[in-house]
Amino acid sequence: MKGKQLNETHITAVRVIDLRFPTSRSHIGSDAVNKDPDYSAAYCILETNTGLEGHGLTFTLGRGNDLVVQAVRYLSRYVVNRSLDSITSDLRGFARQLTDDTQFRWLGPEKGVIHLATGAILNAVWDLYARVEGKPLWKLLAEMEPRELVKAIDFRYIDDALNEQEALDLLTERRDCQKTRLALLERQGYPAYTTSVGWFGYSEEKIRRLAREALAEGWTHFKLKVGGEPADDLRRGHIIREEIGWTNKMMVDANQKWGVLEAIERTRQLAELKPWWMEEPTSPDDILGHARIRHEVPQVRIATGEHVHNRIMFKQMLQAGAIDVLQLDSCRVAGVNENLAILLMAAKFNVPVCPHAGGVGLCEYVQHLSAFDYLSVSTSLEDRVIEFVDHLHEHFLTPVHIRQGHYLLPMEPGYSIQIKQDSLTQFAYPDGEIWQEAFEEARSNGRA
Amino acid sequence: MKGKQLNETHITAVRVIDLRFPTSRSHIGSDAVNKDPDYSAAYCILETNTGLEGHGLTFTLGRGNDLVVQAVRYLSRYVVNRSLDSITSDLRGFARQLTDDTQFRWLGPEKGVIHLATGAILNAVWDLYARVEGKPLWKLLAEMEPRELVKAIDFRYIDDALNEQEALDLLTERRDCQKTRLALLERQGYPAYTTSVGWFGYSEEKIRRLAREALAEGWTHFKLKVGGEPADDLRRGHIIREEIGWTNKMMVDANQKWGVLEAIERTRQLAELKPWWMEEPTSPDDILGHARIRHEVPQVRIATGEHVHNRIMFKQMLQAGAIDVLQLDSCRVAGVNENLAILLMAAKFNVPVCPHAGGVGLCEYVQHLSAFDYLSVSTSLEDRVIEFVDHLHEHFLTPVHIRQGHYLLPMEPGYSIQIKQDSLTQFAYPDGEIWQEAFEEARSNGRA
Numbered sequence: 001m002k003g004k005q006l007n008e009t010h011i012t013a014v015r016v017i018d019l020r021f022p023t024s025r026s027h028i029g030s031d032a033v034n035k036d037p038d039y040s041a042a043y044c045i046l047e048t049n050t051g052l053e054g055h056g057l058t059f060t061l062g063r064g065n066d067l068v069v070q071a072v073r074y075l076s077r078y079v080v081n082r083s084l085d086s087i088t089s090d091l092r093g094f095a096r097q098l099t100d101d102t103q104f105r106w107l108g109p110e111k112g113v114i115h116l117a118t119g120a121i122l123n124a125v126w127d128l129y130a131r132v133e134g135k136p137l138w139k140l141l142a143e144m145e146p147r148e149l150v151k152a153i154d155f156r157y158i159d160d161a162l163n164e165q166e167a168l169d170l171l172t173e174r175r176d177c178q179k180t181r182l183a184l185l186e187r188q189g190y191p192a193y194t195t196s197v198g199w200f201g202y203s204e205e206k207i208r209r210l211a212r213e214a215l216a217e218g219w220t221h222f223k224l225k226v227g228g229e230p231a232d233d234l235r236r237g238h239i240i241r242e243e244i245g246w247t248n249k250m251m252v253d254a255n256q257k258w259g260v261l262e263a264i265e266r267t268r269q270l271a272e273l274k275p276w277w278m279e280e281p282t283s284p285d286d287i288l289g290h291a292r293i294r295h296e297v298p299q300v301r302i303a304t305g306e307h308v309h310n311r312i313m314f315k316q317m318l319q320a321g322a323i324d325v326l327q328l329d330s331c332r333v334a335g336v337n338e339n340l341a342i343l344l345m346a347a348k349f350n351v352p353v354c355p356h357a358g359g360v361g362l363c364e365y366v367q368h369l370s371a372f373d374y375l376s377v378s379t380s381l382e383d384r385v386i387e388f389v390d391h392l393h394e395h396f397l398t399p400v401h402i403r404q405g406h407y408l409l410p411m412e413p414g415y416s417i418q419i420k421q422d423s424l425t426q427f428a429y430p431d432g433e434i435w436q437e438a439f440e441e442a443r444s445n446g447r448a
Numbered sequence: 449m450k451g452k453q454l455n456e457t458h459i460t461a462v463r464v465i466d467l468r469f470p471t472s473r474s475h476i477g478s479d480a481v482n483k484d485p486d487y488s489a490a491y492c493i494l495e496t497n498t499g500l501e502g503h504g505l506t507f508t509l510g511r512g513n514d515l516v517v518q519a520v521r522y523l524s525r526y527v528v529n530r531s532l533d534s535i536t537s538d539l540r541g542f543a544r545q546l547t548d549d550t551q552f553r554w555l556g557p558e559k560g561v562i563h564l565a566t567g568a569i570l571n572a573v574w575d576l577y578a579r580v581e582g583k584p585l586w587k588l589l590a591e592m593e594p595r596e597l598v599k600a601i602d603f604r605y606i607d608d609a610l611n612e613q614e615a616l617d618l619l620t621e622r623r624d625c626q627k628t629r630l631a632l633l634e635r636q637g638y639p640a641y642t643t644s645v646g647w648f649g650y651s652e653e654k655i656r657r658l659a660r661e662a663l664a665e666g667w668t669h670f671k672l673k674v675g676g677e678p679a680d681d682l683r684r685g686h687i688i689r690e691e692i693g694w695t696n697k698m699m700v701d702a703n704q705k706w707g708v709l710e711a712i713e714r715t716r717q718l719a720e721l722k723p724w725w726m727e728e729p730t731s732p733d734d735i736l737g738h739a740r741i742r743h744e745v746p747q748v749r750i751a752t753g754e755h756v757h758n759r760i761m762f763k764q765m766l767q768a769g770a771i772d773v774l775q776l777d778s779c780r781v782a783g784v785n786e787n788l789a790i791l792l793m794a795a796k797f798n799v800p801v802c803p804h805a806g807g808v809g810l811c812e813y814v815q816h817l818s819a820f821d822y823l824s825v826s827t828s829l830e831d832r833v834i835e836f837v838d839h840l841h842e843h844f845l846t847p848v849h850i851r852q853g854h855y856l857l858p859m860e861p862g863y864s865i866q867i868k869q870d871s872l873t874q875f876a877y878p879d880g881e882i883w884q885e886a887f888e889e890a891r892s893n894g895r896a
């Protein structure tokens with residue numbers, strides 16, 4: 001089903017929804033820092049004259065989601081009443097309109113609430129673009145001419161590490177054998193790892209049971225949340241090792257719990273678990289800190305990225321030799337556009353990208369980015385896995401498909417992010433049924 | 449007038465005001481990136497049982513100020529219904545409550561909208577604290593015991609550069625001769641420079657006239673906004689040099705206009721103006737970029753900071769040898785608490801602090817921080833000047849006093865940030881009189 005032409009599609013309105021899932025009730029998503037997340041999204045729908053819609057979201061942890069919703073509403077002015085081709089013909093210029101608003105910019109620039117909002121809108125535009133073209137996003141990207149792809153990237157502030165010509169050359173050189181790589185993805189999917197076994201709030205019994213179950217499902221890479229008492233972390237790690245053995249991979253994730261010096265000490269201790277990587281050992285802002293940890297604990301690979309707020313920070317992580325694994329986030333940065341820049345920089349510096357996922361819709365998003373990365377940028381699956389977390393997928397119209405620890409290639413047009421109408425209604429905050437019930441229950445308990 | 453006791457003061461409510469001044473009409477504050485700012489503030493008032501109030505604000509450029517207002521309202525939960533001494537006895541713990549909210553934190557951490565909001569609240573608490581103690585903030589800080597001061601600082605993520613003991617030692621060692629330094633400040637004030645002569649939107653005639661007038665008023669340091677066409681920048685620079693000569697100091701400020709490579713080239717060109725510093729040559733996130741610019745253009749000193757979003761970024765700017773001048777911002781970071789950390793790190797690395805000011809209330813704020821810096825931390829005025837911009841001071845109850853290019857020491861209790869009730873009413877957005885008139889005018893023009 002080839003879609004309408006880009007120039008016939010006009011964006012007529014943007015609907016923005018404050019969507020929150022009460023995940024904190026079951027400790028889903030708990031870690032050493034984020035103890036009680038209510039997985040949420042600032043969700044936006046681009047409405048058009050043709051009936052097609054573009055869907056986009058930015059993931060948050062609950063409180064404050066309203067700020068991102070409000071920022072998305074504000075930025076909507078740059079997309080309403082435009083033809084889609086006026087945007088797709090200048091994707092870089094469009095992204096800059098969002099990031100360069102002369103007054104709004106002060107609140108970042110290119111970070112925090114306003115950048116999260118920018119990600120939601122840009123991703124919705126790409127979703128619409130892919131739907132109009134009748135392709136899944138990964139395919140749209142993989143089939144775009146290199147000179148079109150680089151026109152979507154803002155090289156400002158990164159051209160000392162990667163300029164437009166270098167990006168163009170890299171993309172052009174690596175087109176070779178794309179069909180072979182595509183055949184591989186179609187056959188086996190993209191390798192993944194599971195985070196669902198080792199949340200911080202889970203008991204040791206639960207971790208053991210979940211590790212055993214995940215192993216039986218074909219998983220080979222398992223992540224454990226650490227950052228508690230050292231002995232607890234090690235004991236929990238050994239429980240997983242007992243279940244998965246030493247050939248399968250285990251990663252540990254401290255979610256920014258430590259300062260640099262403590263991170264060095266704790267990472268050295270955790271080395272006895274032979275972790276495949278140490279994730280977020282310290283502040284995501286600390287480029288030099290990560291470089292020092294990596295240098296002082298060479299036996300453990302260092303990973304970060306889910307809180308790294310833009311391409312300029314990732315550029316420095318690469319320039320400083322601070323990370324072994326780059327964990328881009330699909331919506332913390334400015335959507336597909338900025339992630340193209342990040343994928344290309346990672347390829348130039350030869351650092352594998354293993355995207356952050358989980359939350360709401362992040363798995364749905366990043367499967368496209370990683371497929372494109374393999375097809376057109378890195379051209380390698382070595383040391384590359386996508387995070388997988390097994391919750392909230394039931395709310396998506398076209399959820400991810402996992403088979404034997406691999407993401408199967410999504411084939412529906414778009415960016416796979418559309419949430420079912422029922423879920424959008426029920427989980428809308430604060431008016432949705434789920435939340436009204438929760439408030440009623442809280443009132444009752446208050447009276448009891 | 450010694451105030452009430454801390455434990456008798458209870459914070460009963462927080463009022464938050466969206467305050468905006470229509471400065472864009474006269475090109476005040478215009479530069480190469482921020483072309484049309486409406487200087488604004490998310491303004492909060494801590495109300496207490498004793499009638500004393502704590503005032504705090506965060507500066508923004510207009511649109512999006514509502515986001516910060518909303519974030520301040522959210523964070524108010526951590527301050528309402530508390531005794532002041534429950535906060536002042538654990539200022540570090542209090543700041544962490546604001547920055548570590550388990551769900552809100554995702555929107556940063558410690559950056560952007562939520563961090564700006566944190567700054568407003570923390571500064572309001574310090575204002576109230578100083579009023580209760582009956583002292584101007586600089587004096588409250590200068591008279592606090594070193595062990596009390598360090599308890600206000602969150603050393604998390606910076607202890608690889610400066611730990612609590614080092615900070616304590618530094619503060620203790622430098623208490624000597626504080627009275628002599630105080631006498632100097634009382635006599636001559638703290639040196640300043642003016643940014644009012646060289647806004648980007650001003651004509652060459654206006655720049656020449658303003659430079660001449662400022663020189664006559666006793667100014668010795670003048671800043672010019674650059675980042676236009678190279679020839680224009682140089683011509684405008686030479687106009688100022690013609691007026692102020694080559695003994696007086698001129699600084700140039702590109703407001704993040706350039707990438708690293710362009711910044712190197714442009715800074716080399718601007719060297720012919722013998723700038724005292726080159727400010728914001730590139731992205732405020734680019735620690736390694738600033739280090740490279742500084743290394744490759746050693747003849748020009750490099751400055752940045754007004755957009756550097758927290759102590760972790762400043763730590764790295766210092767560790768990387770990226771800057772010659774550190775321009776902290778009083779409310780982009782988490783208020784007085786985080787600025788204490790930044791002042792101490794700068795002192796350890798022997799980098800002078802020349803605070804960012806202007807906007808709304810930044811001059812009123814930073815005069816206290818710089819006075820404290822001189823009295824207790826750096827103990828030096830060498831290469832140190834506070835920015836001064838001459839607008840909007842008429843809205844403050846106790847505005848800054850400038851004499852012969854120096855800030856005179858403020859003597860009223862508090863942090864000097866209280867805005868007159870009339871101004872709070874008139875400039876409230878969107879309901880204030882000034883804005884209602886502007887909307888009416890816009891409607892009339894629309895009809896014309």
